[in-house]
Amino acid sequence: MILTARDLLRKIAQDSGLDYPEVAKRVNRDMSKGRGFLQSVGIIVEQIGLNPEQYRLNPVSIVDEALRILRRDYSQTLMMSAVLARMVESDAKDALPPPAFFAFLELLSAIPDAPQHNKSERSVAVDEDTTRVIELLTTLVSLVCEWSKDGIRGVATDCPESLVPIARSVFRKTKLYQGGLWTCISCGRIVGIKETHALVCDECDVKMSRVLPVVDRLTSKEPERRVYGRADHGEPFKR
Numbered sequence: 001m002i003l004t005a006r007d008l009l010r011k012i013a014q015d016s017g018l019d020y021p022e023v024a025k026r027v028n029r030d031m032s033k034g035r036g037f038l039q040s041v042g043i044i045v046e047q048i049g050l051n052p053e054q055y056r057l058n059p060v061s062i063v064d065e066a067l068r069i070l071r072r073d074y075s076q077t078l079m080m081s082a083v084l085a086r087m088v089e090s091d092a093k094d095a096l097p098p099p100a101f102f103a104f105l106e107l108l109s110a111i112p113d114a115p116q117h118n119k120s121e122r123s124v125a126v127d128e129d130t131t132r133v134i135e136l137l138t139t140l141v142s143l144v145c146e147w148s149k150d151g152i153r154g155v156a157t158d159c160p161e162s163l164v165p166i167a168r169s170v171f172r173k174t175k176l177y178q179g180g181l182w183t184c185i186s187c188g189r190i191v192g193i194k195e196t197h198a199l200v201c202d203e204c205d206v207k208m209s210r211v212l213p214v215v216d217r218l219t220s221k222e223p224e225r226r227v228y229g230r231a232d233h234g235e236p237f238k239r
C-alpha cells in the first residue's frame, strides 16, 4: 500500500511514463494555487489520463504505519526524537517543517513509555526508519490539515474523525509558532520563542542541565510528559 506523497508521485510517474521531477513539478505548481496535495494530484492525474481513484492516500493507514515503527523499539524511538528535534531547529534546507514535528509529538504521546519487548536484533539503521517517519508525517499533515498559500488554515474537511484531535493540535501549535510562541515539549507551557533553549522553556532547560547527564535527559520523564535532550551545544532557540 502506498503511504507517502513521494511514493504516490513515483507511482504516477511510473504509470504515466513521465519523469518523477516532472510529475512533482506539476503537482507543486498546482498546489501553489492554494489546493491540497491530493486535490492537486487528482487534477494532474486526470490531465495525464489516469484514473484518480487509483491514486489516493489514507491518513489512517499512515498513522498506523508511523505508530508501528515508533512502537517497535523504544530506545530507537528516543533516538529518533532527538534527531527530529534537532532537525526542526535547523535553518538548513532539509529542516523538518514544524507541523510534521508537532504531529510526531502527538503520535509519541500515544505510545506506551515502557519498551514492550527487549531490544530487537534488527540491524536496520535508525536513519532509514527516521527518513520513513519523516515522509509519513509530512504526508500526514498535508492530508489532515487544510492548507493555503500561507500555510495551515485549519483542519481539512475530509480529515477522518479519529484524526481530528491530531490535526487540531498541529494547527494550533503551528499558529502559535508562527506568532512567535512555542509549546515547551517538556512541561507544555507556552512561552516566547526567545525564551526557549532548544525545544524546552527556560525553566525546564535549567532543571535538565542541572540534574541530568546528557544521556539520561533523553530517557527521563517529568510527570505526564517526556523530556528531551537539548540539541547540541544548547544555544538558544532562535527563529
Ligand SMILES: [Zn+2]
Binding pocket: 184, 185, 186, 187, 188, 189, 200, 201, 202, 203, 204, 205
Ligand atoms: Zn518547560
